[in-house]
Amino acid sequence: MRSYRVKPIESLARGLQVLQTLQEVRAASLHDLHLATGIPKPTLTRILWTAHQQGLVWQRMVDGAFLPSHSQRRLEPDDDAWLVEIASPVLDELARRLQWPSVLAVPRLDYMETLETNSTRTYFDALPPRPRGYRVNMLGSASGRAYLAFCTEQEFDAVIRRLRQRDAPAHGLAFDDEALRRLVATTRERGYGIRAPDFGGDYARPRSEVDDGRESIAMPVCVEGRVLATINLTWRRQVMSTSGMIQRHLDDLRTAVLTVEARARAAGLGHG
Numbered sequence: 385m386r387s388y389r390v391k392p393i394e395s396l397a398r399g400l401q402v403l404q405t406l407q408e409v410r411a412a413s414l415h416d417l418h419l420a421t422g423i424p425k426p427t428l429t430r431i432l433w434t435a436h437q438q439g440l441v442w443q444r445m446v447d448g449a450f451l452p453s454h455s456q457r458r459l460e461p462d463d464d465a466w467l468v469e470i471a472s473p474v475l476d477e478l479a480r481r482l483q484w485p486s487v488l489a490v491p492r493l494d495y496m497e498t499l500e501t502n503s504t505r506t507y508f509d510a511l512p513p514r515p516r517g518y519r520v521n522m523l524g525s526a527s528g529r530a531y532l533a534f535c536t537e538q539e540f541d542a543v544i545r546r547l548r549q550r551d552a553p554a555h556g557l558a559f560d561d562e563a564l565r566r567l568v569a570t571t572r573e574r575g576y577g578i579r580a581p582d583f584g585g586d587y588a589r590p591r592s593e594v595d596d597g598r599e600s601i602a603m604p605v606c607v608e609g610r611v612l613a614t615i616n617l618t619w620r621r622q623v624m625s626t627s628g629m630i631q632r633h634l635d636d637l638r639t640a641v642l643t644v645e646a647r648a649r650a651a652g653l654g655h656g
Contacts, residue, residue: 398423399431403440403452411449411465442469445476446500446516464490467613468500470647471605475615478640479505482617482633486640487511489520489527489602490613491535494546495587496520496527499613509620512596521587522547523557523580526602527614530577533568534604535611540568554588576634577602577614578626599626601634603641607648615641 398421405420406412414432418425432450435441443450451465471488478486479502488500498518503511522528522543532540547558557563557580571577579600584591602616617637619629 398427399435402428402431403435406441406450406452411444411451413447413449417450442472444468444500444516445472445502445504446498464499466651467648467653470651470653471613471615471644472500474640474643474647475500475502476505478502478617478636482636483507484617484619484629484633485509485511486618486637487527487616488613489616491522491531491539491543491611492519494543494550495522496525496531496614508623511618519587521554521583523555524583525616526577526579526600526618527616528577529567529571529580530602530604530614530616531611532564533571533577534606536609539611552588553590575603576637597621599629601626601630601637603637605641605644605648607645607653612648612653613644615644 401421402417402423405417409416409420412420414425414428417423417428417432421428423431432441432443436443440453441450442453451469453469467490468488475486475488483506485501485503485506487498487503489496489498491497496519498516498520500516501511520527522532532543535543544558544564547555551559557567579598582590582592584594585596585598586594597620598618599621600616600618602614604611605613605615615637617629617633624632
């Protein structure tokens with residue numbers, strides 16, 4: 385570029401420095417950005433808010449991290465951050481209307497992994513502190529059961545095969561073919577997954593040993609015949625029955641899932 389006799393815009397330079405840092409690290413807290421750039425936190429907050437208003441930056445609810453928008457970086461079709469960016473505002477709106485927490489989870493080899501939750505935005509109840517990346521039991525949780533019921537036959541067989549390779553008490557259902565068929569059939573008929581009766585939130589131990597006092601329902605996020613993720617709705621068992629929650633809020637959960645699916649299709653997810 386030719387040399388111009390003008391003064392650089394320092395505020396713009398700092399904003400670009402923040403965006404470049406986010407591109408390099410992919411996700412960072414306000415404190416991380418302060419350490420990396422040396423920019424005071426009040427100034428960083430103004431920069432991040434301005435960038436957010438322009439669609440350049442977004443903030444993950446589960447841990448408060450800032451990330452560059454998918455429009456600012458090259459992504460693979462299965463990029464988790466892209467999916468969270470799409471789903472996060474939908475979960476935020478769901479929390480504002482229902483005030484019960486929800487979790488976005490994705491399937492891994494033989495478990496579900498939490499990527500995002502609106503728990504910090506809920507009023508009635510909040511989930512126990514769990515880090516992003518928390519492993520959820522595939523066979524006992526509502527999210528895992530929703531995935532198993534609606535994934536492809538090849539995926540289902542691969543998951544069950546992996547679970548059978550680790551003969552743990554939490555994987556007992558994987559060895560019962562008839563029970564698995566019933567689980568898939570009833571979940572598909574309902575259109576959503578519910579927790580196993582003996583599941584209390586812990587991956588390995590049954591409800592008789594560890595009970596978080598919750599019930600959950602979950603629905604799959606399906607695009608192009610693939611289950612990309614699940615979204616659940618969870619609440620205190622002593623406050624409301626499962627049938628009561630379904631009657632009141634199943635349509636709200638379904639609307640949230642359909643919205644995420646539509647936005648995922650528009651973004652090109654699910655084609656990989």
